[in-house]
Amino acid sequence: MAARRHRCLVVPLTRRSADSLVHNGKPGAQEAQDAHLLPTQIVKPEMFDASEAALIDKNQRLPNGTPLNRTPTWSDSPWSEPGNVRHGWELIRKRYADQPEVLKSFEQWAEKTTLPDMGDATVADWLTAENAPRFIGGLGGSGMSAAMRETQNRLIRAGNPARRAPVSGLMQHAAKPGSRQAMEKAALLVDRVHDDGDLRGVVMSNRVLGGGDGSYSARPRETFAQIGVRADSPYxxxxxxxxxxxxxxxxxxxxxxxxxxxxxxxxxNSEAAALIKKLRFNTRELLADNELFCRAYAQFIAEESGDPEALREIADMRDGADRFYVFDTADWPRIRGAMRILLSKKGWLRT
Ligand SMILES: [Zn+2]
Structure with a gap:
């Protein structure tokens, strides 16, 4: 027997149109059009505050578990790629084939207009598909090239205190240029903050297990542990x-x-954890001891190293959809205190 399909639609609304829909019971012609609904569709507006909306956006799921199944391209447009607003030259040229003078002036503009934070790349470069990976994979979230990162890493290394067995010395790098140097920088920031003992070596690559931005695996029989970080990780x-x-x-x-x-x-016991509990999202993973510890550790190294890029990542996460991954200033002293006691007892932190 063929299953009957039930179609549901989740549409983001402004408070004003939601209020008006609630007030009227069913949508009038104008509201329905504003909300992209047919007048016959059932309207059940639910209000979320900004942080709830950010979490829903991040997880692509409503608090009751309904997946949003967001369309992969902007407004289903044929010319953009999934997850990317970039148009390709091919589509642009096809689209303006009957208006050569418009295309010509666009081409001239694209050739001479450079993009902020992308070195000397022009809009024309960006629109050329072969050039795209440079921007997606090479620069990470910071807009820094591999060469700029090399230079910066050299300076950090030179300024770091001497360590017996530095974490940066454990790393075997297999990640793409740009990403590789960013991962190396993270290890150098660890060395700036604390000492460490004889640890197993780690292969650093862009191969991520599971769906997140990064993964860690350590198999008992293998000589090396594995850390994977996506080349396009925003943080x-x-x-x-x-x-x-x-x-x-x-x-x-x-x-x-x-x-x-x-x-x-x-x-x-932080605000960030309370938000996760309140929204009951992925609590098993996000509130697991090891994940709470690692989020605290990442923030600890950023704060203690004082590195501007690492601190900016924390600030960006706090302001956006990733705010439950970082801890608020009010919660931070208690978490930092517990981390300091641990690292001191281990002999990794000289006080
Ligand atoms: Zn983790």
């Missing part, structure tokens, strides 16, 4: 630091499980 430092946190946590747990637990507990 390459934070993601790498989070995964390094997983690596270090395994070592810290062996002698100080109680103190590792104290960090997770302090992180679990």
């Amino acid at each position: 390459p430092l934070n993601t790498t630091l989070h995964e390094i946190g997983h690596h270090l946590r395994l070592e810290l747990l062996r002698k100080h499980p109680g103190l590792v637990g104290d960090v997770a507990e302090a992180a679990g």
Whole structure:
């Protein structure tokens, strides 16, 4: 028997149109049109505040679990690529084939107009498909080229205190240029903040297990642990630091499980954790001790190293859809205190 299909539509509305729909009981012609609804469609507006909306957007799921199934291109337009507003030259040329003078003036403009934060790249470069990976994979979230990052890493390394077994020395780099240097920078920031013992080596690559921005795996029989960070991660430092946190946590747990637990507990008593609980989203993963610990660790290295890029990532996350991944200023002293006690007891932090 063929299943009868039930179609539901989730449409974001402004408060004004939602209020008017609630007030009238069913949509009038104008409201229906504003909300892209047919007058016969059932209207059940639900109001969310900005942080709830950010979380819904991030997870592409309503709090009751309904997936949003957002269309992959902007407004289903044929000319944009999934997850990208970039048009290709081919489509642009086809579209303006009968208006050569319009196309010509656009081409001239695109040739000489450079893009902010993309070096000397022009709009024309950006529209050329072969050039796109440069921007998607090469620069990470910061707009810095691999060469700029190399230079910066050299300076950080030179300024770091001498470490017996620095985390940056454990890394085998297999990631793409740009991403590779960002991951290396994250390890150098760790070295700036604390000492460490004899740890297993780590292969750093862009191969991510699962659906997130980064992953960590450590198989008992393998010589190396694996850290993967997506080449286009918007927060390459934070993601790498989070995964390094997983690596270090395994070592810290062996002698100080109680103190590792104290960090997770302090992180679990935060506003960020309360928001996750309130929205009941993915609580099992996001409120797990090891994840709370690693989010605290990533923020700890950013704050203690004082690195402007790492701090900007935290600020950007706090302002946007990723705010539950970082801890508020009011919660931070307790989490930082627990982390300092742990690292001091381990002998990794000289006070
Ligand atoms: Zn994690």
